[in-house]
Amino acid sequence: MPYEKNTANCETIKMDVPKKVIIPMLQHIGAPCKPCVAKGDVVKVGQVIGDSDEFISAPVHSSVSGTVTSVEPLLYPGGVFVNSVVIETDGKQEIFEKIAPPRISNTKDFIKAIRESGLVGLGGAGFPAHVKLSVPPGKKIDTLIINAAECEPYITSDYREIIENSWNVIGGINTVMEFLNIEKVIIGIEDNKPEAIHEMTKVADTSDRISVMKLKSRYPQGAEKMLIYATTGRKVPPGKLPADVGVIVMNVNSVSFVAEYAKTGMPLIKKRVTIDGGAVNKPCNVEVPIGTSLKDVFDFCGGFKETPKKVLMGGPMMGIAQFSLETSVVKHTNALLAFTEEESNLPPEGPCIRCGRCVRACPMNLLPLKLSKSSLRENIEELNKYHVNDCIECGSCSYVCPSKIHLVQSIRLGKAQIRAAMKGGK
Ligand code: SF4
Ligand code: SF4
Structure with missing residues (x-):
């Protein structure tokens, strides 16, 4: 597959607030949230609109100010129906009064704050971050690995975070190191991104505990277990977790968000999404309010050159094909790709020739x-x-x-x- 990082030099543009957002109550691995708003409620930016008592879950917040018009099961990007809060926006983007930087003085406060922020793995996994950062009793984490490999073709969301917000990345790393008492950090970046390596090395030089490691460009270098092996030489046995070999892996956008949240207290309500594919008029990186429909995002990016044959949420290797453009951007959406008929054509399956x-x-x-x-x-x-x-x-x-x-x-x-x-x- 060609490298195809067409949007690497496209600075992130901010999308206008859409007329309506659809915010699903399940945007993570784990238990779905229960809506805590109802039809007719007025909501503000950053307000909690769904939560769960389960540990493996993450609260959901409103990305807009406006009025809830319905709470109902609607089509989710994964192809199933998920209870969702529909909000008609008022265009004012009024901030919820209770938004304030979290008070963090110890590990417990830190984990609580991360949970309240609604952070999930932003690299596409969607695993609740407070669960990942809760070190199991008896385990010692000595290394934090920052996943900036971004090995899938087309996607440049992580790359842009490094180019545009490298100090935030370092800020988030320092916060995680401090509250989880981690000694060492390795930022893994593939060697086909020299500018990102340069930028990150420049800011990482401020600490002798943080290093940037140039990784061989090969798919799937960013897969958790592969990355752990490539950066530390440690092998995570089948059925075991990174914590079993003393590491935690965080996506570069996730760790950068930690710094932003510590400064502002604004929960996870927006996402940088790479828009690309042969059917798209204007490939770009766009910052989108969570819950915006795919149609609104593509329209904002100049619409289609031709009717796409296939639309993927995520990259061409791991992305999920979309049946409708009415589904919305969720927390872990990192790319929307619209392919032409020619790009989407799959040859028919043949018999296995046992080539291995x-x-x-x-x-x-x-x-x-x-x-x-x-x-x-x-x-x-x-x-x-x-x-x-x-x-x-x-x-x-x-x-x-x-x-x-x-x-x-x-x-x-x-x-x-x-x-x-x-x-x-x-
Ligand atoms: S998708 Fe195929 S190659 Fe990738 S981990 Fe699964 S079995 Fe292995
Ligand atoms: S052995 Fe694997 S790769 Fe080779 S033809 Fe069969 S399924 Fe395909």
């Missing part, structure tokens, strides 16, 4: 063909035996397969079968 390329390409040392077959046979026992849940859905197996077998799609289905079996107590 998928196995060699898998960064997690899995057997993609076996996983795909087990999924198609709905064989839960085999899916577990071949460690389907270790698959990071990077798409490398499908990409290298000469027969163009839809391996990652069937592996995703296999994971869904496991989840369903667990729910059903099988």
Whole structure:
């Protein structure tokens, strides 16, 4: 796949507030939030509109000021229906009165503040940040790794954060180091981004505990376990977490947000999104209020040159195809790509020729063909035996397969079968 970072030099532009936002109550991995507003309520920027008592969850805030017009299940970017708060904006963008910088004097305050900020992994994972930063009892974290690899083609959201806000990145790193008592930080950037390496090295030079590591450019270098190995040489065993090998990994936008939140107290209500693909008129990086519809975002970016054949939320390797432009930008949306018919054409699947390329390409040392077959046979026992849940859905197996077998799609289905079996107590 070509490198295609067309928007690397596109400075972030701020989108106008749309007439309406749709804010889903599930924008993270974990339990959905319960709405705490109802039709007719007036809300302000930064106000909590949904929360949950569960630990693995993150509150949701209003990105606009306006009036709630409905609370109902609506189509989510993942293709399912999720309870959502619809707000008609008033254009005033009045800030919620209770917004103030958090008071943080110890680790407990810090974790509480991160939870209240609504931060989730901004690299696309959507895992609640306060959960990731809560070090399990008995574990010691000695290294914080900042993921600035941004290895997927097209996406330049992390790159722009470094170029535009490098001091915020350092500020966030210092805050995390201080409250989690971490000794050392490694910022991993692929070697095809020399300007980002230069900029980050310049600001990191202010501390002898923070270093920038140039990483080989290869997909999926930004996958958590690969990044940990590339930066520290430590291997995270199957079924284990980064904390088991003494590290925490944070996305560069996430850590930068920590600094911003500590200064202002404004929760996560906006997102930088890379807009690209052959069907787009004006590829760019745009700062979008969370909840803005995909249609409004594309319209703001000059609309389409031609009707797109395929629209992806996320990159071409891991992104999710969208059925409708009425779905909205959520916390972990880092790119919207609209491809022409020519760019979207997939050759038909052929028979497996047992070449083994998928196995060699898998960064997690899995057997993609076996996983795909087990999924198609709905064989839960085999899916577990071949460690389907270790698959990071990077798409490398499908990409290298000469027969163009839809391996990652069937592996995703296999994971869904496991989840369903667990729910059903099988
Ligand atoms: S998508 Fe394929 S290559 Fe990537 S981790 Fe999963 S099985 Fe391995
Ligand atoms: S890469 Fe494709 S053709 Fe080769 S073994 Fe894997 S599934 Fe079969």
